[in-house]
Amino acid sequence: MEKKSQHVEPKQEEKEEPQASICGYDSLHRLLHDNLSPHLYQEVSRVLSGYNCGKAVEAIGLPESATGLSSQHGFDFLGFRFNAEKELLREPRVVRVGLIQNSIALPTTAHFVDQKKAIFEKLKPIIDAAGSSGVNILCLQEAWMMPFAFCTREKRWCEFAEPVDGESTQFLRSFALKYNMVIISPILERDINHGEVMWNTAVVIGNHGNIIGKHRKNHIPRVGDFNESTYYMEGNTGHPVFETAFGKIAINICYGRHHPLNWLAFGLNGAEIVFNPSATVGELSEPMWSIEARNAAIANSYFVASINRVGTETFPNPFTSGDGKPAHADFGHFYGSSYVSAPDASCTPSLSRHRDGLLITDMDLNLCRQVKDKWGFRMTSRYELYAETLAHYVKPDFEPQVISDPLLHKKSS
Amino acid sequence: MEKKSQHVEPKQEEKEEPQASICGYDSLHRLLHDNLSPHLYQEVSRVLSGYNCGKAVEAIGLPESATGLSSQHGFDFLGFRFNAEKELLREPRVVRVGLIQNSIALPTTAHFVDQKKAIFEKLKPIIDAAGSSGVNILCLQEAWMMPFAFCTREKRWCEFAEPVDGESTQFLRSFALKYNMVIISPILERDINHGEVMWNTAVVIGNHGNIIGKHRKNHIPRVGDFNESTYYMEGNTGHPVFETAFGKIAINICYGRHHPLNWLAFGLNGAEIVFNPSATVGELSEPMWSIEARNAAIANSYFVASINRVGTETFPNPFTSGDGKPAHADFGHFYGSSYVSAPDASCTPSLSRHRDGLLITDMDLNLCRQVKDKWGFRMTSRYELYAETLAHYVKPDFEPQVISDPLLHKKSS
Known part of the structure; x- marks a missing residue:
C-alpha cells in the first residue's frame, strides 16, 4: 500500500487542483523515485534526505481503516519512522505525530458560516484517519478554519476570528477525547479580554479535550501578498x-x-x-x-514538523501586490509539501504539492x-x-x- | 568548455582518489543532470537550487588561460553568476569570488617541510587560474597548509603552525599583489605574543599584499574524530x-x-x-x-561561500574514535562539494566530491x-x-x- 500511495500518477491531481498544473508532478521525491534507477535514487536520497541510524528513513505500514479513508476521500497519505539508538537507562519514547494539509472547501464567495462548516466537514475523515492510525499529536495548518484572506487587506475577513475556546476548538476537542490525541489548532484568534484585537494563534488541546494553552505567532511578515500585519501584531506569549x-x-x-x-528560543x-504550521506560496518560498526547517532541526537537536496549505485561493475583489503589476484575485499556489525533519539531519519525503494530505511520523x-x-x-x-x-x-x-x-583607497599598481 | 567541465565521467576521478570510490559520482548536480530529462532537471533544479532573478543560476564563460590550467593540472573548474535587479541610485557591485578545494600533496609520513612545500606547489596553478580569471576575492580551505591531523591528538603536528605573517602568508601575498586579489588564508596559527598558543585562524590579505587582519574560529568541535579542542580554544576575535x-x-x-x-553576528x-572554509567528512555531515550554508544566506541576507577539502588523509599511527571500534589510521573522506549560496535562496552547483577544484562566482x-x-x-x-x-x-x-x-497524569478514559 505504501508504495502505491507514494507514487500516484500526476494526472489524477490535476483534475482536483487545476490551477497547480504549472508544475504537474506530485512531489520531488516521487519525481526522483520514478525517474532514477533504484541505485541512484538511493544515493541521491542519502545526500538530499540524510540517513537515520545508518539507513534511509523507513516507510511504515498504516492501518486499513485509515488507508480506506484516504482512497475514499482522495487525500495523500504517507507514513515514516525515525529511530534512535537503544539506551541502557531510558526506554524508547516513540511518539506518533500526524500533520494535515488541506485546501479550502468552498469558494471564498460562499457565506462565511458555510465556508467554515465545509472545511470542518472536509477535515473530519482526515482527522478520523489520523485518530484510527493511533496518532498521539496532530497538527493542522495555519489558520486552517478559513481561507488565507490576509492578502486582500479587507477587514471583513476578520469575521472568521474566534476566541481560543471558540467553535473550532469545540469541534476538535471531541476528536482529541475520542482518539486520546493532542491537537494543535492554529486559528485566527479574537482576544475578547483585550479590546477584541486579533492574533495568529495556535491552541493546544490536550488528549483529554482540555485546552492546555496557546501560543501567538512571534514574527509577522510584510512580504509579497502576506499583508498579515494589517490584521494582527507580533505575538506576546514568548516561546512556550x-x-x-x-x-x-x-x-x-x-x-x-x-x-x-x-x-533557538523554543x-x-x-x-x-x-x-x-504555514501558508506559503510557490514562487516566493x-x-x-x-532548507529552513531542516536547519532548525539540526541546529537545535529537535524534530520539526512542517505543514503548508494546498491549492490556490481566489478572492472576490482583485488586489494589488506592491509590485506594480495589475490587480489580481488570487494568492498564488500553496504548494503543500508537508514533511518532518529530524535532529540527525534526516527528513521524510514530502506530501503532495497539490492534494490534501495526512503525514504520519513515528x-x-x-x-x-x-x-x-x-x-x-549546545x-x-x-x-x-x-x-x-x-x-x-x-x-x-x-x-x-x-x-x-x-x-x-590606494590605487592598484 | 563549461558543459564539458560540468559533466566529467566519474571513472577519471576514481583513479586520482581511489578511497572515494564508495560513492563514485562527481557531484549531485551532475548526477541529476546526466540522468533526468532536461525538462525534469530544470524543475528539480528550481526546487533544489532556487532561482536567481527568475532564472536558474547561470554558468559563465571562463578564460582559456585558466581552463588550460584546469585541464593540464586536472582540477575541477566551474563558474557561475548571481544577478541582482537594476537600481536607480546604485550601480551594480559585481564581485568575482574564487574558492579552492584541494587534497594534500604528499603522504603524511613525508617530512613536514616537504609536505607544506608540496601543497604550495600544488596550489600555484589553481591560484594562477583564479588570478588570470580576474578573481577579486579568493578563499582557501581550512588549515590548507597541512593535513587535517587533529584526529590524531598527537602534538607533533603542531609544528605545522605559523604566525599570522608566516611562510603561508608570504607565499600568498605575492599572488595577492600580482593579481590585485584579496586572499583569505585559513591556517593553524601560532600566537607568539601569547605564550605560543595555537588558534585556528583565517588571515585576510589585502589586494596590495598587506595583512588586513585575522579572525579566529569561534566554535571548536568535539564530535567524531574532530579532536581540535586538544589543540586550540574558542576564538577571541569576535565577529569582525x-x-x-x-x-x-x-x-x-x-x-x-x-x-x-x-x-547572525557576522x-x-x-x-x-x-x-x-571547512574540513568535513562524508558520513558525519x-x-x-x-542545508546550513543556504539557511545562513537566507536568514542573514548575504552570500555564503562554502569550501570543503578533498580526499582521504591517512596518518602514520592508528587512533581510536571514541566509538568503541578498532583503531584506524584515516579520517574518512573529505567530500569537497564547495559551492556558493545567495540571499535569495538560490545556489550554485557544487564542485567535485573527489577532485581538487576552483569555483568562480560573480x-x-x-x-x-x-x-x-x-x-x-531584519x-x-x-x-x-x-x-x-x-x-x-x-x-x-x-x-x-x-x-x-x-x-x-490523568488516565485516559
Missing part, C-alpha cells in the same frame, strides 16, 4: 513549550521559520518537537521550504538528546557571547565590528 | 567584518556553520559575503552540507540589500526579545518557559 502526555512540543507559526532566533525552553524522542550528546552544539554554543552581542546590537548607537583595509 | 577593496567580508570557520548565532556587523552584492528590503527579516527580527532571552538563559538558575498539561 507545552508539556503534553506525549512529549514537550512548541509551535513556530509560519514566517517565524525564517528567524533562527525564534527556533529549543532553549526544551522543545523536542516544534511544529511549523519553495526553494527555502526544504519518532523516538530519545534521538534529540543522543544528537545533543554526539554533536555538542555545549559549544557560547550563548554568553551572543547575549552580549545582541544586547549591544539593539542599542541605537551600535557600531558594527569592522576592520577596514588601511590601503582601501 | 573586513572592509576590503571588493566588499565587506567575514569568515565563519568550519564548525561555526552549525551555529546560527555565529552566522550579519549584524554588516557582512555581504561570509566564507566558510554530508546531508547537512547543502555576485552582484546589491542583491543583499534587495533581499533585505523584500523579505524584511526589520521583523525582534532582537530586543532575544537579547533578553539569551541573557536570561545563561543564568545558572534559568528555568525554561514550560506550560504543563494539568491533566498530564
